[in-house]
Amino acid sequence: MKNLLASLLLSFPLLLAAQNGGKLPSVMVQTMDGKKVNTSTFSNNGKPMVINFWATWCAPCKRELAAISEKYADWQAKTGVKLIAISIDDARSMNRVAPYVNGQDWDYEVYLDPNADLKRALNVNNVPHTFLIDGKGQIVWQHNNYEPGDENELFAKIKELTGAK
Amino acid sequence: MRNNPLAFLASPFRTLLLLGSAALGTSSFAQEGQVHGNFSADGQLYNDDTDIGAEAPPQTFALNSWMNLQFTKGPFSAGGRFEVYQPALLGYPAGSPYKGSGVGYRYASYSLADLDVTIGNFYEQFGQGLIFRSYEERYLGVDNAMDGVRVKYKPYRGVYLKGFAGQQRGSFDNGLVNGTGILRGFDAEVSLNELLDSLWTHKWNLIVGGSFVSKYQQDQDPLYVIPENVGAYSGRLNLVSSKWNIYTEYAYKVNDPNSKNGYIYKPGQAYMVNATYSTKGLGISAGTHAFDNMFFQSRYAAPSPFDLNVNFLPPLAKQHTYNLPATLYPYATQPNGEIAHQAEVFYKFKKGSALGGKYGTKIAVNYSVAYGLDSTRMSFVTDSTRTGYRTNDFFGALKGERQYFSDFNVELRKKVSEKWELALTYINLVYDIEVIQGKAGKPVIFGDMFILEGLHSFNDRNSLRFEAQHLSTKQDLGNWATAVAEFTFSPHWFLAAQDQYNYGGSVKVDELHYPIGSVGYIRGGNRFQFNYGRQRAGIFCVGGVCRQVPAANGLTVSVTSTF
Numbered sequence A: 001m002k003n004l005l006a007s008l009l010l011s012f013p014l015l016l017a018a019q020n021g022g023k024l025p026s027v028m029v030q031t032m033d034g035k036k037v038n039t040s041t042f043s044n045n046g047k048p049m050v051i052n053f054w055a056t057w058c059a060p061c062k063r064e065l066a067a068i069s070e071k072y073a074d075w076q077a078k079t080g081v082k083l084i085a086i087s088i089d090d091a092r093s094m095n096r097v098a099p100y101v102n103g104q105d106w107d108y109e110v111y112l113d114p115n116a117d118l119k120r121a122l123n124v125n126n127v128p129h130t131f132l133i134d135g136k137g138q139i140v141w142q143h144n145n146y147e148p149g150d151e152n153e154l155f156a157k158i159k160e161l162t163g164a165k
Numbered sequence B: 001m002r003n004n005p006l007a008f009l010a011s012p013f014r015t016l017l018l019l020g021s022a023a024l025g026t027s028s029f030a031q032e033g034q035v036h037g038n039f040s041a042d043g044q045l046y047n048d049d050t051d052i053g054a055e056a057p058p059q060t061f062a063l064n065s066w067m068n069l070q071f072t073k074g075p076f077s078a079g080g081r082f083e084v085y086q087p088a089l090l091g092y093p094a095g096s097p098y099k100g101s102g103v104g105y106r107y108a109s110y111s112l113a114d115l116d117v118t119i120g121n122f123y124e125q126f127g128q129g130l131i132f133r134s135y136e137e138r139y140l141g142v143d144n145a146m147d148g149v150r151v152k153y154k155p156y157r158g159v160y161l162k163g164f165a166g167q168q169r170g171s172f173d174n175g176l177v178n179g180t181g182i183l184r185g186f187d188a189e190v191s192l193n194e195l196l197d198s199l200w201t202h203k204w205n206l207i208v209g210g211s212f213v214s215k216y217q218q219d220q221d222p223l224y225v226i227p228e229n230v231g232a233y234s235g236r237l238n239l240v241s242s243k244w245n246i247y248t249e250y251a252y253k254v255n256d257p258n259s260k261n262g263y264i265y266k267p268g269q270a271y272m273v274n275a276t277y278s279t280k281g282l283g284i285s286a287g288t289h290a291f292d293n294m295f296f297q298s299r300y301a302a303p304s305p306f307d308l309n310v311n312f313l314p315p316l317a318k319q320h321t322y323n324l325p326a327t328l329y330p331y332a333t334q335p336n337g338e339i340a341h342q343a344e345v346f347y348k349f350k351k352g353s354a355l356g357g358k359y360g361t362k363i364a365v366n367y368s369v370a371y372g373l374d375s376t377r378m379s380f381v382t383d384s385t386r387t388g389y390r391t392n393d394f395f396g397a398l399k400g401e402r403q404y405f406s407d408f409n410v411e412l413r414k415k416v417s418e419k420w421e422l423a424l425t426y427i428n429l430v431y432d433i434e435v436i437q438g439k440a441g442k443p444v445i446f447g448d449m450f451i452l453e454g455l456h457s458f459n460d461r462n463s464l465r466f467e468a469q470h471l472s473t474k475q476d477l478g479n480w481a482t483a484v485a486e487f488t489f490s491p492h493w494f495l496a497a498q499d500q501y502n503y504g505g506s507v508k509v510d511e512l513h514y515p516i517g518s519v520g521y522i523r524g525g526n527r528f529q530f531n532y533g534r535q536r537a538g539i540f541c542v543g544g545v546c547r548q549v550p551a552a553n554g555l556t557v558s559v560t561s562t563f
Helices: A002-010 A059-079 A095-102 A116-119 A150-162 B012-024 B199-203 B323-327
Strands: A029-033 A036-038 A051-054 A080-086 A110-113 A130-132 A139-144 B034-046 B062-073 B075-085 B099-110 B115-122 B146-156 B159-173 B174-177 B182-191 B205-216 B227-240 B244-253 B267-280 B282-290 B337-349 B361-371 B374-377 B389-394 B403-415 B420-431 B445-457 B464-474 B479-489 B493-504 B513-522 B526-535 B538-541 B545-549 B552-562
Touching: A002 A095, A029 A116, A059 A080, A059 A095, A059 A150, A080 A095, A095 A110, A095 B267, A095 B282, A095 B337, A095 B361, A139 A150, A139 B552, B012 B374, B062 B099, B099 B227, B182 B513, B323 B445, B323 B464, B323 B479, B323 B493, B323 B538
Parallel strands: A051 A080, A080 A110, B099 B159
Antiparallel strands: A029 A036, A029 A110, A051 A130, A130 A139, B034 B062, B034 B552, B062 B075, B075 B099, B099 B115, B115 B146, B146 B159, B159 B174, B159 B182, B182 B205, B205 B227, B227 B244, B244 B267, B267 B282, B282 B337, B337 B361, B361 B403, B374 B389, B403 B420, B420 B445, B445 B464, B464 B479, B479 B493, B493 B513, B513 B526, B526 B552, B538 B545
């Protein structure tokens, strides 16, 4: 067993993807209506996607999603981008996610990650954490934390990807 | 160690060598395999500060750090976490101590079509965790990772099976230290919407699940005969439509005498019901639960309530995000017995409406309340089976004997102009500090809080955010005021200053200021932050768990990175 694992690991040499690169992992998350979805099926028909980790107990996360929601229609019209919000709320607060999201009138695709499987798979330390995925499904940019104005940098990166002005 | 088939993985250096060589290797396979991970370090340089009761540890400097490495290639993945506590920060972790450096987590797994197998460490939960949840909150020092084997299988569409066996992480001493108890568990879930194709399931989905968990621990008690195998089962129903979500779960645990329940032989039970209704602009949520004798730890004499927890009993109270309400008097579940209710409404007054104005107005109203169970203690004479007490009212109980907690809060949030956003919060709190924080003889706290938050954007990149928080109470430490100002220079820098002032008011206290200054630099997935100042003793909570942090004075450095 020991040698088997060692040889497995050693025989799969790889590219140390510094900082970015890499595809979305294959992990199960839930929709707000209880369906299980594999994250490797996330797609936006060749257009970029933003994956944003947040929680109902995280104030900067909510500021970020609220700020983007003001501009989201405009972003979509210009670039076709889609934002996927991954709530890491656990058993304590996962029931609050759907009422909260609807109460805010957000238009995002929202999934629940109560066991933190996707959070772990993407090595997120703390929320908010934002990933930008290009049309081929590669992670091309990420940002930890949110300060007002950060959404402008994100949109600049999205425009770079799509060539929009 | 000899009996552990995973012993080879426990050698820290070998595991790291394996991961390291995997990371550094290069060859023609290069495109497919990936190594990713993250890094986190929190260091603190302590000063003595007798005014606030902060004492620097003999080492003066403490450091918590870890790095996760994950290797993935196709269906295969393996990973580990190297952890460093030299020594651990004061008050960290929540339960048994973490010491030294070594590997605290390692696993290998593969996932093929509908089968998923993990060996080594994993995190898992059944339902909402009433009988089983293994999870981590690294920044709080809560980690009861399983160490063993887990198999997930989907035999048919809409049918999900999970099974596991293993031990739990208990502490850390130059490497992972597991508790001696063994856990076994099985869970099945059926989603009718996925299984059937009918008119009904087109609109509604019913998800039915059931689980069984058992723990084994050798009886070494000199006094009592401890059941060595303790089983618990639970069942759950979740009815969902596009607007409704109704969830209910019931759990039962056979008698499990332990240090937390006073070694009584009474079985435990728990239920929770939660319903939400939401449409665009409106969200409503209401829930209730009752827990009776539901401490479930894989060591019956666990030293603290944070060690080797098998289950998770979520508190039914809003988790506040502002500093004063979040860290001064947060509610914590009472697993030995509680009844709690919560209701919440979110509403957005539309743009252009009378109350919405140009940008819309958001309101959130929340109420939660918790009681102790209505029960009768049995006398030693009649209690020949050592059942301890009789529960008088459990299912559908509205109230209990003693109120532990209530929180009524309203939050209004409004963008008032292109440049300004304001939020006003009011909180009314009733907090039985004797029960919740175990401070014997202290009176119940009745408090009112007002919080004003403002955000001013100077331009696309620069902004100022401020918070003014005030708590008034005639109990405990009396009145508190907090002011926060945060300048941000997006996307890389922020500068913040905070002062908390405990001035007591009608309560006589040593009037104390707790100033803290922070500066942070963020670049992509990397974040660096420095804080200097006084930190009040408080309770820090993430997710659903809280950790008591002692007062401290000094310099804190935090680095996090995702790669």
